[in-house]
Amino acid sequence: MAEPPRDIEDLIDLMARLPGLGPRSARRAVLQLIKKRGQLLLPLGEAMQRVAVSARECVVCGNIGTGETCAICASPKRSTGEICVVEDVADLWAMERAAVFGGRYHVLGGTLSALDSIGPEELGIPRLVARVGDEGIREVILALNATVDGLTTAHYIAEALEPLGVTVTSLAQGVPVGGELDYLDDGTITAALKARKAL
Numbered sequence: 001m002a003e004p005p006r007d008i009e010d011l012i013d014l015m016a017r018l019p020g021l022g023p024r025s026a027r028r029a030v031l032q033l034i035k036k037r038g039q040l041l042l043p044l045g046e047a048m049q050r051v052a053v054s055a056r057e058c059v060v061c062g063n064i065g066t067g068e069t070c071a072i073c074a075s076p077k078r079s080t081g082e083i084c085v086v087e088d089v090a091d092l093w094a095m096e097r098a099a100v101f102g103g104r105y106h107v108l109g110g111t112l113s114a115l116d117s118i119g120p121e122e123l124g125i126p127r128l129v130a131r132v133g134d135e136g137i138r139e140v141i142l143a144l145n146a147t148v149d150g151l152t153t154a155h156y157i158a159e160a161l162e163p164l165g166v167t168v169t170s171l172a173q174g175v176p177v178g179g180e181l182d183y184l185d186d187g188t189i190t191a192a193l194k195a196r197k198a199l
Contacts, residue, residue, distance in 0.1 A: 054066045056068070060073040061104060061107055081137055083106050083131065084101055085157065086108070091145070091181040091182055108124065111123070111152070112153045132164055170196060
């Protein structure tokens with residue numbers, strides 16, 4: 001059986017590492033890209049090159065942008081005294097898609113996990129606590145995924161913020177246990193944010 005040329009096989013292997021794509025899906029995607037070289041493959045390659053050069057993590061919140069500070073942190077309109085804490089940039093983008101939160105964010109980059117040796121320092125929780133104090137934050141909304149690790153992280157953050165006297169809330173109805181924000185529709189996120197409760 002003839003195998004694809006090495007360059008194409010390398011591209012398939014790289015694509016297969018992306019979330020949601022296995023070897024078969026990656027092979028189909030690469031074949032489609034090659035068939036539509038001018039419409040898809042070349043523009044995709046150029047866009048990826050631009051992003052590889054320009055994308056960077058915001059030094060304030062951890063969002064992905066093109067400058068040292070993302071557009072959300074740079075906007076004076078977002079200085080509402082509220083910070084929404086999310087696990088990942090995809091969760092931040094899901095919240096923004098729902099267009100119901102007008103404050104700022106803090107991206108943890110994961111959850112506490114003893115098995116994976118991920119502690120508070122790795123997630124920048126001390127940096128979050130410092131931000132809350134420095135920026136005069138009145139409310140911290142914990143929009144973490146409703147998993148065991150997410151709930152553990154939420155409780156840890158709530159305890160770390162307790163000495164500051166800030167209100168700590170979490171998303172309520174609409175977010176199922178085991179659910180992830182990136183997979184929820186805008187209406188569910190809106191309902192969950194509006195029905196947040198104190199921890």
